Amino acid sequence: xxxxxxxxxxxxxxxxxxxxxxxxxxxxxxxxxxxxxxxxxxxxxxxxxxxxxxxxxxxxxxxxxxxxxxxxxxxxxxxxxxxxxxxxxxxxxxxxxxxxxxxxxxxxxxxxxxxxxx
Numbered sequence: 022x023x024x025x026x027x028x029x030x031x032x033x034x035x036x037x038x039x040x041x042x043x044x045x046x047x048x049x050x051x052x053x054x055x056x057x058x059x060x061x062x063x064x065x066x067x068x069x070x071x072x073x074x075x076x077x078x079x080x081x082x083x084x085x086x087x088x089x090x091x092x093x094x095x096x097x098x099x100x101x102x103x104x105x106x107x108x109x110x111x112x113x114x115x116x117x118x119x120x121x122x123x124x125x126x127x128x129x130x131x132x133x134x135x136x137x138x139x
Contacts, residue, residue: 028050030043030048030049032052032055032062033062034055034062034063036061036063036070041064054068055068056068072099073094074093076095077093098113098114098123098124098127099127101113101116101117101124102127102128103131110124
C-alpha cells in the first residue's frame with residue numbers, strides 16, 4: 022500500500038509565515054526544501070534556524086557569546102551537510118556564509134560520529 026503525498030495549492034511555514042503557491046492555484050506537494058513534522062511544516066530558512074537554536078539551547082549555560090556563535094555556525098553547517106551530503110563543500114559553504122574548510126571539518130566530525138556510533 023502506498024501512502025499518498027499530500028498536496029495543496031498553498032503551503033505556509035509555521036515558523037515565519039512565508040507562503041508558497043503555484044500559478045493558477047494548482048495543487049503541488051510540500052516544496053522539496055521544506056519539512057513537515059509533528060511540530061508543523063517549516064521552510065528551509067526556519068529549518069536552519071531551528072537546528073542552530075537547538076544546538077545553542079543544548080550548550081552549557083556558562084557558554085560565552087562567542088562560543089554560542091561558533092556553536093550556532095557549526096550546527097548550521099552540519100545541518101546542511103546532513104541535508105545535502107552530495108553537494109561539494111564550496112556550495113554548502115556559500116549557503117552557510119562559511120569557508121569550505123569549515124564544511125570539510127564538519128563532514129569529518131559527522132563521519133567520525135557515525136563511525137563511532139556503529
